Amino acid sequence: MEPPSATGEEAAPVIATRGLTKRYRGGQLAVDGLDLTVPAGSVFGFLGPNGSGKTTTIRMLMGLIDPTSGTAHVLGRPMPGATRAVLPEVGALIEGPALYGFLSGRDNLLRYDSADPAADPRTRRARTAAALERVGLAAAGSKKARAYSLGMKQRLGLAAALLRPRRLLVLDEPTNGLDPQGMREIRGLIRELAADGTTVFLSSHLLDEIEQVCTHAAVMTRGRLVVQGAVADLSAGARGxxxxxxxxxxxxxxxxxxxxxxxxxxxxxxxxxxxxxxxxxxxxxxxxxxxxxxxxxxxxxxxxxxxxxxxxxxxxxxxx
Missing domain, CATH: 3.30.70.100 (Alpha-Beta Plaits)
Incomplete structure (x- = not known):
């Protein structure tokens, strides 16, 4: 099935799924017939309690696991079939970053960058320094990653996702482990990225977080989509x-x-x-x-x- 096409001047959705389903061995139904549409340029909140199927959905969108049935298109291409074409344009932080504890934060980013075949090695160190600065880790860049707090590790993972400009940024619980000030800073960064034209897909179980930073949202519960749309429209469904x-x-x-x-x-x-x-x-x-x-x-x-x-x-x- 082809992704929905744009009409008039409306841009095609950055993410579109139809009937997306994941059933694990033993019969556990993690995602059940998901029809999701993420508009280009939005900050899209993917909301639901822990265990509602959010992370499983993200893993299918990123080609990390295959769906049992249904389709998923990311940046107009089918996933997981177009993984090699899509992923260079996507920055992602899913279930926390994978880090080498014996390396410094800066050296971890250098490793990430060197694994990107499209990254120019001549500007690698400048790119790494800019990413550390953007997430507030410039002063801690030489510190070993094993000594980082959970919040610092989250920041470093986000820095890895920002090493190069991306059309889509996928964040799974990005403020996990952060103190209130850190949460505010990350939310501010997300707004800046969206203002620069990056579509941000933000998974969270925090209602307040979605309401503060997102333009659109979808609500998942027990593997099923409850509702999706502009945050203002969703709030208008209740009288207060x-x-x-x-x-x-x-x-x-x-x-x-x-x-x-x-x-x-x-x-x-x-x-x-x-x-x-x-x-x-x-x-x-x-x-x-x-x-x-x-x-x-x-x-x-x-x-x-x-x-x-x-x-x-x-x-x-x-x-x-």
Whole structure:
């Protein structure tokens, strides 16, 4: 099956799968009929609990394992058949970097670069230095990799993926092991790469991470695709939470319940809940008519987590 073609001026998708399935020996179904479309130029979040099939999908996309059935196209070419043509244009960090512990971070990158037949050896050291600088490891480049923390190893793996310009960057849990400052820096780097025209495919189990950095997202659970689309559109699928600030929280909760607000929670002088499918001005009017002193009445913007719950009817178990 051919990948979807571009229409008009719309660019062809960077990744397109149809019915992609992986069943391991023993009958374990890791990925079940995945239809995925990653737009060119997007920062695409591949979201799901641990064990949902994300890494298995990535391994099939990169030609590391064969699918049981279905098709996958990356950069317009079938995988794994076109691995030699596709992979030079793809930078990847999957399941953590493979490093030589007895070599320095810089020497590890030199080894990676020398294994790339398309890399110019005359500019190898400059390219390595630039990659270390970009991920914040310039000062630690001479340090042995075995002495690196988990976060530093993640950074070094990302540096390896950035040794040359890539059309596609595939990152599997790139902020794993990083402290909050390191996470912010990596997210900033991802935004910079996208601004330069690189499509970034980012796998994560962190809802907050996807919401902060991604333009598009897909949600996986138990090997199946739940939904995909622009992050703003996914969030729009949930109405958010209604928050009422009042010195009369008990009365407010009673009236809100009568008005169809569900999932009510009272915290101090604030009552929150899921808004009903009606004009909220009527809900506010009912509070005032009942003598509730309303100090604040707001509809908080729906988060990606709200959308996930609305779409699946369940919470997001990051340890699943």
């Amino acid at each position: 939470r209604l928050a009422v600030t009042t010195p009369d929280p008990a009365d407010a909760a009673r009236v809100l319940g009568e008005q169809g607000v569900t999932g009510l929670t009272v915290t101090g002088g604030t009552v929150t809940g899921e808004p009903p499918a009606r004009d909220l001005a009527e809900v506010n009017a009912a509070l005032v008519a009942a003598g509730v002193r309303v100090r604040g009445f707001t509809l908080e913007r729906a988060s990606l987590e709200d959308a996930f719950v609305a779409l699946t009817g369940e919470g997001f178990d990051v340890a699943g």
